[in-house]
Amino acid sequence: MKRLLLIALLMIGLFMGLAGSPAQAGNSANGAKLFNANCAACHMGGNNVILAKKTLKKEALEQYGMASIDAIKNQVTKGKNAMPSFRGRLNSLQIEDVATYVLEQSQMGW
Template sequence: MKKLLSAILLGLAVFAFGFTSPAMAGNAANGAKIFSANCAACHMGGNNVVMANKTLKKDALEKFGMNSAEAIIKQVTNGKGAMPAFGGRLASDQIEDVAAYVLEQAEKGW
């Protein structure tokens, strides 16, 4: 009886966790505030004042392989080229929120 009950519980657990959708990595509403305070000087409206072709618009994010939260998080954390690293200034959850905001805005067309 205990084996049967254990098997049923295991099956329910596998079903419950196996078919749930993953939570969004960041909070876009919070990311908007962080973006405004830290990123907007160079990226207002999804543009890029330093390198005009590397915007935060959907097509440019796709072209340069930055169309995922992971890629944006890496770029914001470590910096690259003219972009400074924000890993020492922002907490990892803040950077995740910025990534969520950037992707959401890119989908909306900024």
């Protein structure tokens, strides 16, 4: 009986630990390197040299529904309007790293 109770408590603890853990984010330091090599020409300092109002600043990301890792990953992967797709140039882990870096920088004010 004690063994069954112990197993049940361990399972509950394991479940609670997994359910409460945040989603795995990318590597921001690697994202910074990739951003500087691939994105900074158009987005230096979180700006946008093509469409000035669509920056990578927190307010703009929120306004345009881009204030999440998934939204940024989608944009980088598929491209949109003047922004090219980086699928094929960056792999999915690199894209996640860039997205993590961009979101982190936007939250810190670039």
